[in-house]
Amino acid sequence: MRVTTASRAARIVRVIGAVLLIAAISAVAVRAGFWQWGRHEARAEAIALYEANAQADPVPLAAAVPPGAAVGDAEWTTVSVSGMFDSDSLTLLRNRPIDRERVYQVLVWFDTEDGRSLLLNAGYVPVPGPDEDLALADLPTGEVEVTAVLRVAEPDDGRRDDGATRVTPLQMPPPSLEPIDGYAMVREACFDGTCVDSFGGQVPLPTLSLGPHLAYAWQWFALALFAPAAGIVIARRGSRGDTDDAPRTAARASRRSGPTDEEIEDAL
Structure with missing residues (x-):
């Protein structure tokens, strides 16, 4: 009888542990699903914003980004601005390759007529070979x-010179006027x-896509729904296991309570 009680208690503990584990998995899956959903909405x-701004006619820079403001929601807006290149x-x-081709992208400060400096990505040139000269056009x-398309500032990754990958003012000499963010x-x-x-x-402008985030979100939500169902199945199997083991345990106990083979031989 003690064996049966201990076995049942162990099974109950295992079932409770499995249910708690599955509940935790379900909670994590729900959280991950909403995180992927949020990334999908941000992409959308x-x-x-890209489609709305890129299809509009050019507007003056000062209208899109007033003095003291950052590009922000004006990203992808096509603007026109007059000024002079700071060639130095x-x-x-x-x-920063383009279509997997190794190139040098040309960055330069542009001093605008309204007294600000705008960082321009002015084009790109092929990386010269060992015996070739750099084909870099002279700036006026x-x-x-x-006429240019606005972009928000890129976060700096700390790389410089030959390892530089980001369009950021930190790659540049200081501007002569107040820089636009x-x-x-x-x-x-x-x-x-x-x-x-x-x-x-x-x-070229980058190609934007929604990516796989929506599909990932549905997969996580499906896992969150499947986990409790799996917990119920495990709990039921554990419960049936207690019931099915009881007769077998009793029979084993009964056999152990009878005389052993040695005792029968001694009696003969």
């Missing part, structure tokens, strides 16, 4: 009318009666 909002600030972003020295990708620059789409190759 970013794409909606020209910097090559050396570890006079007044320039630039963000940067812009040149779409056209007009000067001396000539217009070019960039200084080198034009850096």
Whole structure:
């Protein structure tokens, strides 16, 4: 009888442990599902902003980003602005490939007519071979009318020089005027009666997609629903195990209470 009670208690403990574990798994799955759902919604909002701003006609920079403001929700807005290139600030972003091609992206400060400095991604040039010269176009020295697409500032990853990967003011010499929080990708620059789409190759706008976050969210929610069902099945099997083991335990106990083979031989 003591064996049966101990076995049942052990099974109850195992069932309770399994149920608690499955409840924890379900809670984690729900949390992960909502996290993926939030990432999906953030992507959807970013794409909606991209489509709304990118399809609009160019607006003056000061209208999109007033003095003292950051690019923020004006990201992807096409703006027009007049000013002059700070040629001494020209910097090559050396570890930012385009379509898997190794290139140098051209970064430069642009001093705007309203007294601010805007960081421009002005184009890209191929990485020269061992016996080749860098094919870098000269920047105009006079007044320039630039049309560009605004981008929010990229977080700095601490890499510099040949390892640099981010478009950030920290890669650049200090600007001569108050910097705008963000940067812009040149779409056209007009000067001396000539217009070019960039200084080198034009850096393409990124392709935005929703990604797999919605599918991941549904997978996590499905796991959260499946886990309690699995817990019920485990609990029922444990309960049936107690009932099924009772007769077998009693029979084993009964057999152990009878005489052993040695006792029967002694009696004979």
